[in-house]
Amino acid sequence: MLQVSSYSLVLSVQFIILIFDLLANSFAELLLIETVVPLIIFIIQDIGILFNIIIIFLMFFNTFVFQAGLVKLLIHRFTGTIIISGIYFFLSVSFHVWIQNLRWRYRHRFVWTNGLQVLFVFQRFGKKAVRQSCYGYLF
Secondary structure, three states: OOOHHHHHHHHHHHHHHHHHHHHHHHHHHHOOOOOHHHHHHHHHHHHHHHHHHHHHHHHHHOOHHHHOOOHHHHHHHOHHHHHHHHHHHHHHHHHHHHHHHHHHHOOOOOOOOHHHHHHHHHHHHHHHHHHHHHHOOOO
Protein backbone atom coordinates (compact mmCIF):
# COMPACT_ATOMS: atom_id res chain seq x y z
CA MET A 1 0.00 0.00 0.00
CA LEU A 2 1.02 3.57 -0.51
CA GLN A 3 2.03 5.30 2.67
CA VAL A 4 1.73 9.05 3.13
CA SER A 5 5.45 9.61 2.51
CA SER A 6 5.48 7.63 -0.74
CA TYR A 7 2.20 9.25 -1.81
CA SER A 8 3.74 12.70 -1.41
CA LEU A 9 6.75 11.55 -3.45
CA VAL A 10 4.47 10.29 -6.24
CA LEU A 11 2.49 13.52 -6.17
CA SER A 12 5.72 15.56 -6.33
CA VAL A 13 6.93 13.56 -9.33
CA GLN A 14 3.59 14.13 -11.08
CA PHE A 15 3.78 17.87 -10.43
CA ILE A 16 7.36 18.02 -11.75
CA ILE A 17 6.29 16.22 -14.92
CA LEU A 18 3.28 18.53 -15.24
CA ILE A 19 5.49 21.62 -14.83
CA PHE A 20 7.90 20.31 -17.48
CA ASP A 21 4.95 19.68 -19.78
CA LEU A 22 3.75 23.24 -19.24
CA LEU A 23 7.20 24.72 -19.87
CA ALA A 24 7.77 22.57 -22.96
CA ASN A 25 4.42 23.69 -24.38
CA SER A 26 5.20 27.32 -23.58
CA PHE A 27 8.73 27.61 -24.90
CA ALA A 28 9.08 24.98 -27.65
CA GLU A 29 8.13 27.51 -30.33
CA LEU A 30 11.04 29.75 -29.33
CA LEU A 31 13.61 27.07 -30.19
CA LEU A 32 13.65 27.55 -33.97
CA ILE A 33 17.46 27.61 -34.28
CA GLU A 34 17.96 23.84 -34.50
CA THR A 35 15.26 21.34 -35.40
CA VAL A 36 16.76 18.61 -33.22
CA VAL A 37 16.31 20.47 -29.91
CA PRO A 38 12.48 20.70 -30.11
CA LEU A 39 12.40 17.06 -31.25
CA ILE A 40 14.21 15.94 -28.11
CA ILE A 41 12.02 18.16 -25.92
CA PHE A 42 8.88 16.75 -27.58
CA ILE A 43 10.07 13.16 -27.06
CA ILE A 44 10.80 13.84 -23.38
CA GLN A 45 7.41 15.56 -23.04
CA ASP A 46 5.56 12.59 -24.56
CA ILE A 47 7.44 10.16 -22.31
CA GLY A 48 6.47 12.36 -19.34
CA ILE A 49 2.80 12.18 -20.36
CA LEU A 50 3.09 8.39 -20.58
CA PHE A 51 4.71 8.30 -17.13
CA ASN A 52 1.80 10.33 -15.71
CA ILE A 53 -0.69 7.86 -17.19
CA ILE A 54 1.30 4.94 -15.77
CA ILE A 55 1.44 6.62 -12.35
CA ILE A 56 -2.34 7.12 -12.40
CA PHE A 57 -2.87 3.42 -13.08
CA LEU A 58 -0.31 2.39 -10.44
CA MET A 59 -2.14 4.51 -7.90
CA PHE A 60 -5.39 2.78 -8.89
CA PHE A 61 -3.79 -0.61 -8.30
CA ASN A 62 -2.66 0.42 -4.81
CA THR A 63 -6.10 1.30 -3.52
CA PHE A 64 -8.19 -0.84 -1.20
CA VAL A 65 -11.06 -0.57 -3.67
CA PHE A 66 -8.98 -2.26 -6.40
CA GLN A 67 -7.62 -4.91 -4.05
CA ALA A 68 -11.13 -5.69 -2.84
CA GLY A 69 -12.10 -6.48 -6.42
CA LEU A 70 -14.22 -3.42 -7.10
CA VAL A 71 -12.43 -2.57 -10.34
CA LYS A 72 -15.71 -1.65 -12.02
CA LEU A 73 -16.25 1.07 -9.39
CA LEU A 74 -12.80 2.55 -10.05
CA ILE A 75 -13.29 2.47 -13.80
CA HIS A 76 -16.72 4.07 -13.46
CA ARG A 77 -15.38 6.79 -11.16
CA PHE A 78 -12.30 7.63 -13.25
CA THR A 79 -13.48 6.95 -16.80
CA GLY A 80 -13.22 10.62 -17.71
CA THR A 81 -9.68 10.89 -16.39
CA ILE A 82 -8.54 7.81 -18.28
CA ILE A 83 -10.18 8.85 -21.56
CA ILE A 84 -9.04 12.47 -21.38
CA SER A 85 -5.46 11.42 -20.56
CA GLY A 86 -5.40 9.09 -23.57
CA ILE A 87 -6.86 11.74 -25.87
CA TYR A 88 -4.35 14.32 -24.62
CA PHE A 89 -1.47 11.91 -25.27
CA PHE A 90 -2.76 11.22 -28.79
CA LEU A 91 -3.23 14.96 -29.52
CA SER A 92 0.23 15.79 -28.18
CA VAL A 93 1.96 13.16 -30.28
CA SER A 94 -0.03 14.23 -33.37
CA PHE A 95 0.85 17.88 -32.81
CA HIS A 96 4.53 17.11 -32.25
CA VAL A 97 4.79 14.97 -35.39
CA TRP A 98 3.01 17.58 -37.52
CA ILE A 99 5.02 20.56 -36.25
CA GLN A 100 8.34 18.70 -36.65
CA ASN A 101 7.44 17.69 -40.22
CA LEU A 102 6.71 21.34 -41.06
CA ARG A 103 9.90 22.54 -39.36
CA TRP A 104 12.08 20.06 -41.22
CA ARG A 105 10.43 20.79 -44.55
CA TYR A 106 10.64 24.61 -44.21
CA ARG A 107 13.71 25.25 -42.09
CA HIS A 108 14.23 28.94 -42.73
CA ARG A 109 10.72 30.27 -42.36
CA PHE A 110 7.88 30.11 -39.89
CA VAL A 111 5.02 27.88 -41.10
CA TRP A 112 1.69 27.61 -39.33
CA THR A 113 -1.17 25.99 -41.25
CA ASN A 114 -4.88 26.16 -40.45
CA GLY A 115 -5.04 22.45 -39.62
CA LEU A 116 -2.10 22.84 -37.27
CA GLN A 117 -3.87 25.73 -35.57
CA VAL A 118 -6.96 23.58 -34.98
CA LEU A 119 -4.86 20.71 -33.62
CA PHE A 120 -2.94 23.18 -31.42
CA VAL A 121 -6.18 24.51 -29.90
CA PHE A 122 -7.58 21.02 -29.25
CA GLN A 123 -4.28 19.89 -27.70
CA ARG A 124 -4.30 22.89 -25.36
CA PHE A 125 -7.93 22.23 -24.36
CA GLY A 126 -6.97 18.61 -23.74
CA LYS A 127 -4.16 19.73 -21.47
CA LYS A 128 -6.55 21.87 -19.44
CA ALA A 129 -9.04 19.01 -19.21
CA VAL A 130 -6.32 16.60 -18.04
CA ARG A 131 -5.21 18.99 -15.33
CA GLN A 132 -8.77 19.42 -14.11
CA SER A 133 -9.67 15.74 -14.25
CA CYS A 134 -6.45 14.38 -12.74
CA TYR A 135 -5.69 17.01 -10.16
CA GLY A 136 -9.18 18.39 -9.50
CA TYR A 137 -9.75 15.80 -6.78
CA LEU A 138 -6.68 16.98 -4.88
CA PHE A 139 -7.63 20.62 -4.43
